[in-house]
Amino acid sequence: MIFTQEEVQRIREQSPGMESEGALTEELLNLIYQNRWFKLFVPDDLNGRMSSLPDALRIFRECSRVDGGLGWLVTIGAGGGFFASLMKPEVGAALFADEKAVVAGSGAPTGTAKRVENGYMVSGRWKYCSGAAHATMFTANCIVEAPEGEEPGENAEIRAFIFTPDQVRIHPDWNTFGLKATGSHSISVADLFVPDRMTFLFTEVHAYGDELIYRYPFIPFAQASFAAVALGIAAHFAEAARDYIRVKERKANVQRKLEEQEALLSRTESAFYSAITRSWDELVLHGSLSEAGEKQVSEQCLSAVRSVLTGTFELFSLLGLSAAMEDSPVNRTWRDLQTVCQHSLLLPEE
Structure with missing residues (x-):
């Protein structure tokens, strides 16, 4: 956990306004800067906080659980740190050193x-x-x-x-x-x-070639990052659905479907993080990820996304008309999840 319950509540109180304004609040941007979440893949000597992929994915997931927009922007912003190794050293130093x-x-x-x-x-x-x-x-x-x-x-x-x-x-x-x-x-x-x-060029490394994250293949890296966002939003959806069901006093079959969805999410997350950890261990041991390792990560990411999409849709379809109102948390999280999962790297392969 990287957020207290009070922080979660404070951030979620800002979610409707951020959705209508189309941007994060200054308060949340400052929180990102203070924690250097945009710099999870930026070398330490550029004021970064270089992280392993498994550790970073847990941050992406948790930020997304609190608020989908926050999680997506942290994830995308952090991913830009990859370019620090591709830029000429003096350019990367000038562009990435700033705390923002x-x-x-x-x-x-x-x-x-x-x-x-x-x-x-x-x-x-x-x-x-x-x-x-x-x-x-x-x-x-x-x-x-x-x-x-x-x-x-x-x-x-x-x-x-x-x-x-x-x-x-x-x-x-x-x-x-x-x-x-x-x-x-x-x-x-x-x-x-x-x-x-x-x-x-994406084929020319100019600096920091010894950083392990820059050796991780970019496509499975991006898929894992986006899948972590989807898992976090799915967790928020389950929380919002539980609150909604309690207030609306929905039937027992809806409660059972929620419990099934929560159990499915737990199993999906466990399989996802196991695959990511195995791939990272392989990278640490061998300095590169095998083709088989890449394939396993990609398949696990796509499987995780399809799993949570199916589960949340089945539950959402049982919640009734109030859940269709855009200002309800259960509706907003469902829409955020659908949008994340439309990214081309998360769509099923033909």
Whole structure:
């Protein structure tokens, strides 16, 4: 437990307002800064609090149990620490050392970059940049145009670009029915010159190569992070449902379904953390994660998400019309869970 019950109550009292405003309160942002949750994967000498993956996932889960928007933003913000190893050391030091340093951005290569002297001219628009309003830096991927006279190849270079907040335009277009407080808006730039030093490739490590977390494969890392958020929100949903059932005095079959859901969640979490711990132990022992280890983590993450989605839907469908009201906690947590589980990395494989 990283929150007292009083802190949980205080944060949840702010949840309706954060949902309507589409952003975390300053109080919660300051809580994140004080605990350095955005820096769970940032090296210690950059004012980070470098953590193992199992430890970080428990923080993601617990923050998400308290409030879905809080958990998602902590998780996404912490994940940006991965880039500290890919940036040139002097750039990473300048960008991550600040106590409020946090990345927002998008992995989709929906921008274009043209090579010019000492850098690139960049244009594009990128969706789903969670935490755009409080980000101190943005990262976005672009397809680098082929040199003049050359045909664009199928294996065009994809390069990541670093923008400062004053260089981007934020488009307030995050209008999903869940995770409203995350402010996951689009950003754009147009004909922006970006010097070479403010770019990086995902295949080139420039610093901190001995940090174990940077050796963990990124896809299962991201899947595990998002699955931890889903598990935390599912736990909050169960709490909210228990309170709802007690007040509404629902029938015994609804109570039984809640108990089944709580037992299912407990088993799912146990299997999830066991898989993550095994993978981390393998990384510690061998310095890398095997293909079989990667597959096991991915499968466990997808299984955990499908399990909690099915369980919460079955319970939600028994709660009655009051549960459909957007201002009820049980409704908000259900919507947050649905939204998290729509992330492409958590969707079932074909």
